[in-house]
């Protein structure tokens with residue numbers, strides 16, 4: 373079988389030299405949507421298919437996150453190349469086998485569940501979102517890989533300058549960072565490391581919608597613009613919207629269920645469904661769905677799988693067609709009434725409560741840690757959220773605005789709201 377590495381349609385050219393780079397550590401970092409993960413997946417697939425022996429491990433902080441990220445990306449690329457008949461995929465545990473030579477791609481999370489399961493004779497690792505992984509976990513993993521030629525690929529956004537990745541691999545930033553984000557190779561302070569910096573401008577497949585969002589950060593938020601648009605090391609986050617929250621193991625039995633909230637997404641954003649409970653001045657939230665690429669039909673089936681039954685779902689009214697389709701599948705779904713200034717009103721309402729989020733709601737936790745106000749150049753809050761890390765939190769807002777505010781006696785006379 374031949375994969376033509378010179379076919380310009382398959383690759384972003386900036387990454388091509390890394391296909392043959394033999395350094396132990398390949399760090400792919402930079403802004404959002406720069407094709408870091410996509411390229412890492414391509415490299416893992418090519419190694420798996422071309423080497424006589426290859427065993428890659430997909431690593432993330434949380435095992436359960438691997439399925440929707442690295443595993444799915446690899447699966448999608450294999451399908452795009454029309455090679456799915458040559459591979460065998462299993463989900464429990466996550467495993468991909470290339471049938472002609474038996475090479476495998478396996479997965480390991482650094483959470484308690486799977487940490488101890490060791491994998492025999494790996495040849496490579498791909499750490500996705502390496503900035504979520506602690507130095508300790510990285511050291512344990514990298515020192516456990518012995519024998520033969522090992523390659524460790526890392527993909528991440530440079531969210532915090534104080535990160536261990538920076539001090540372990542990178543020289544002082546004045547030696548290589550260019551303020552406009554236009555620079556590529558960074559000379560690592562380690563001899564066995566290649567560092568490639570990229571931004572969305574290096575990804576010819578970046579959608580217009582993503583380009584616009586990333587460019588809008590210039591006005592919206594200096595720190596976000598630095599990190600996600602230019603791929604420069606960021607400072608501490610300022611202007612967080614929700615600060616009064618904590619992680620709990622389980623929602624207590626006695627608290628009252630309010631409703632489910634839902635925000636629609638598809639290719640660039642996840643569809644988010646959250647379950648909301650209340651007890652006096654505490655809101656409890658649980659993640660139910662947080663996934664990209666779901667059609668309405670799939671959403672409907674997932675909702676049935678989690679036995680939502682007749683419980684009410686309050687969904688983003690900007691998608692009346694989706695709401696109608698889900699309603700016709702038997703889901704008790706209604707559009708959220710938004711009203712004027714509903715974003716700020718909703719946020720203020722939520723802030724009257726303490727938020728408690730279950731520990732398995734990983735994406736909600738991630739949003740809570742990052743959801744923030746736009747800031748002007750002087751660091752003053754502009755009272756408008758940055759449109760990022762807001763999917764599950766928007767879903768929560770729909771519930772709070774529609775079911776917990778003074779207007780809660782509002783009738784859902786019309787299923788389809790025209791706005």
Ligand SMILES: Nc1ncnc2c1ncn2[C@@H]1O[C@H](COP(=O)(O)OP(=O)(O)OP(=O)(O)O)[C@@H](O)[C@H]1O
Nearest residue numbers: 382383384403404405406407408409410411577578
């Ligand atoms: N070689 C390619 N062929 C087709 N599509 C591509 C290719 N490279 C990247 N893309 C598309 O570009 C988009 C962004 O790529 P990717 O998710 O790899 O970015 P990233 O740098 O990992 O972003 P983030 O920092 O948000 O994790 C994806 O939707 C992907 O499908």
Ligand SMILES: [Mg+2]
Nearest residue numbers: 408409410527
């Ligand atoms: Mg990525």
